[in-house]
Amino acid sequence: MILLMTAGADFNGDGRMDLASGLGVLLQAPPVQLSPTSVNFGDQTAGTTSAAQTITLTNNLPNALTISRISVTGTDSSDFSETNNCSISPSNLAAGGTCAINVLFSPAATGVKSGVVTISDDAPAGSQSVPLAGTGVNPTANLSNSSLSFSSQPVGTTSAAQSFTVANNGVGPLAISNVAVAGDFAETNNCGMSLSQGAVCTVSVTFTPTSGGTRAGGVTITDDAANSPQTVNLSGVGVPPTVTLNPVSLSFPTTNAGTTSNPQAIALTNNGPGPLTISSLAFSGTNGGDFAETDNCPVSPNTLAASAGCTINVTFKPTRDGSETATLTISDNASSSSQSASLSGTGVAPMASLSTLLHSRLSRMAVSGGHIFLPRGPNTQWDCVRSRSFLQTATAQA
Template identity: 35%
Template structure:
């Protein structure tokens, strides 16, 4: 009994003394290099180059690695993992890679979690990176050219393309959807690409309408921005004058040479969509003259008109056709008016025969009657104002 009691006392004493000794901490047996990863700016939708992490066993005990995973796992990923399931002896290593693939812009951070038999497991490797992308901002967002005369070219209007994103912008194509009424006069967006964040380029557009009416198109800017193709709507109106000449012809009938007709009026109306600019009105011969001319060298506003009077004054007999020419900037130029009139000679009295020869006649007797015929060979009526008489002799007499 005494021996048992002594042993119990000694055992209790030993345990008490052991409790007073300092406790030895468990040693860390895992080493990670590098301890953290920072990725360069990576364009959204693209994947960075992988970065490698090396894991080493620093202890004499075997290091058993259970898993290597991302804590969040949305923007970063583990690949080429040679560590999961590895049992590393002292100074042995394994590796795994991490890549960064941002799906939106911004700064991102995550941790690689390495679960092992290390006393401090899980071991965390912080990772971070910025997701960047270009962004296109257009100023202005549309171009309106207003009214432009058909067949002419407008002044250029400019669109500024600014990279308001966080990475370089590459413009690959600047084009027009249709390209018949509009043209790209100049652009430096493709030549300046890549365009750094905050920088700009310029596109100059001009309007050359080939027809009247509202004409539209789209300026298309293709780039590596998320929008891919940015569009600037274009609009403008093609305008031009149009003439309506009334009447289309004038007929003056017949008029004696040397006389002048009553004036007849021609009206020129602008029925188009632009001011009508008229040149000098002309006729081809001197048989017609223009008076009260308000059209020559006039600018006739839309919906307005001008007039000119035409007078027929024949210089010779016969049909005398002519044309009134009306030059302008209308597409129908020159407009024409057909002129017709006939010149007439005056009446012409012609006697036949020209002389009457009575021969010898005995004094106191009366000869046989000789007849003279008077004919109007002109083309106007001959007015006879009195009976024929013999002038200069009493030996002759008119009997009928």
């Protein structure tokens, strides 16, 4: 048989009976419960206001609770403030009811701050309190440079890095939320999300121009310093490549309509200083459709290295009699934006067969003195055929 001894007393001093036994002490819930029982705001920049933190008050009494006052007291009470939805006398908080007390921290100066939220009511213990704490800080973000200037850089290539530093010479850690770069620039840094008081970090910047001329950008740092955001202006000059075409014109020999000429070559050379990005090769002009090309030139996103070359082979396939012209245009990122070569050629209709020719002319032949005359054209120019046997052969073929 096991005997358990029990006893009753007010063990926690709240004015209500608690139960103790050989297994332990059973305490009743406090008549007025506060959660949390303390609030710490951590670091807050002096002159700014924190986000609200909420204290929940619960009435565990079997009867309504009459709250006479809720106030903030303590050494630095002016750095804290509260609002609430609690029922204040003559209203009361019903048994089992809850209300919320929202507290803000607005340090006027740097340093550790403390206060107390005090709830005065008619609970057995008289009143309740929640201690408050926070630290006023004033971090700074001091940049070593306000601008960085890069020298001339070939388009499509990356410069050596230039750097600037960020120093926190203020009070408390500097919270860095973002480091962003704009323009033809890139950055790396070792700043992290927080820079301790007195610490220094480095931001390194590179320049990769996407086109020629003056390029502008910036690095922007967003943090909790009073002068946030901070910006370092960036500038640089992009140097585009230059291109040579050889030759700059092609003239094709007379070509039968419907047949393709032998190819003629154009050599394209990238004179640098950087890579050449070719976006397209295209024909234009009245007879652009009668010319074609094949090439070994790299097209974007591939590039042609400085001092390298490629070959464009052009062919001519006329579709009619007469002279034809066109232009071949190479679009790229060279200083001239594009290069062009002029093209020309002459198309002729194919010759008819002799039998077809004689057949068309026999009806108009003339005979004189044993000679046969065939018209060259419609206007009495004549070719003499001296042999009747030739005429007979031609006639038979016709």
